[in-house]
Amino acid sequence: MPHRILCVDGDTDARAETVDTLRSALTDLEVGIEGVGTVADAEAALGTDTDAIVTEYELPDGTGFDIVTAAGDICPDAGTILYTETDPGTLDTTALRGTITEYVGKGSVFGSERLADLVRTTIASRPQGSYPVPQNEADRLAALRSYDLENEALIEALDRITDLAATHFEVEQASINLITEHSQEFLACYGDAAEWERMDREDSICTFTILEDDGVMTVEDVTEDPRFQSRADALVDLGIRAYMGANLVTKRGLVIGPLCVYDDEPRSFTAADEAYLTELATLAMDLIECHARLDAAEDPAEVDR
Secondary structure, three states, rough: OOOEEEEEOOOOHHHHHHHHHHHHOOOOOOOEEEEEOOHHHHHHHHOOOEEEEOOOOOEOOOHHHHHHHHHHHHHHOOOOEEOOOOOOHHHOOOOHOOOOEEEEEOOOOHHHHHHHHHHHHHHHHOOOOOOOOOOOHHHHHHHHHHHHOOHHHHHHHHHHHHHHHHHHHOOOEEEEEEEEEOOOEEEEEEEHHHHHOOEEEEHHOOOHOOOOOOEEEEEEOOOOOOOOHHHHHHHHHHOOOOEEEEEEEEEOOOOOEEEEEEOOOOOOHHHHHHHHHHHHHHHHHHHHHHHHHHHHHHHOOOOOO
C-alpha cells in the first residue's frame, strides 16, 4: 500500500510545487500524495492511513494548527510538518508541542531538500498498523487478560444482551467486542455478526470507541466519517453503515471493549438511545464481573481487576 502524504496550501502554485518536489525526491518510496487548499478539505482527506502531513500555516479558512488538531483525533501517529513562509517566532506552538514534527521555512536554504528528508524520516518511523491507543493501555490489556471470557454460560448470557440490543434498535446485527493488543475479537453476537472473524485493530471502529470519555460513540454514516473512509467499502459490505458502541468498563474504570449495534443504512442516534445502550453495556460488564467473582471464590489467588 502506498504511503499517504497530504499537502495543504492555499496557494495553488505553491501547493503544486510542493507536491512535485516530494514526488521527485521520494522516487525510492511508493507514495500517494494529495494536495488540498483549505482546512475543511484537509479534514475531509485525513484518514487513519495518512502517514505524513505537510501544511502551510496561513490558510483560507484557518491555520495549519487546525489541521494538526484534527490529525490528533484521526491519525495521531502521522507526522506533521509546517512548511510555511510564516516566521516561526510569531507562532505560539506551546499547546501543540510534541505534535508537530518540524518547522521548515519555504524560503530557507535547502528548504525543499530538508522537507523531503523529514517526510521520508516521518514515513519510516511511523508505526505499522497505526491506531490510537488509550493512555492506560497496559492496565487495560492486563484487565482484559484477567477475565475468563471463554466460559460458555457467560457467553450465552452475553448473547442475550446482544439480542436485546438488536431488538430494541431494530437492527440486524449487534455484538460485544474485545479490543486486544492488535485485534478486535467478537465475544457475543447477534445476526450475521456471529459469522464475523477477528479483525485487525487498525480496521476496527471500536478501537476509537474505547477512547471516548463519555463511554459511547455514534457514527451516522461510516462513508462520511474521515476516520473510516479508507475502510468504508469493507464496512458497508459487512452491513455497517451506521454504528453505535457503548463501552464495557471494569470496576477500576478500564475499558475492555464495547457493546455495538450496526445499521445497514445511515442513521442518527438520540441521547436516549445512547443511554439505553450504555445500560446494556453496564449489565454485560456486571455479568463478566459476577463470573469473575465466582471464579475468585473458587481460586483465592484471583486478584481484583
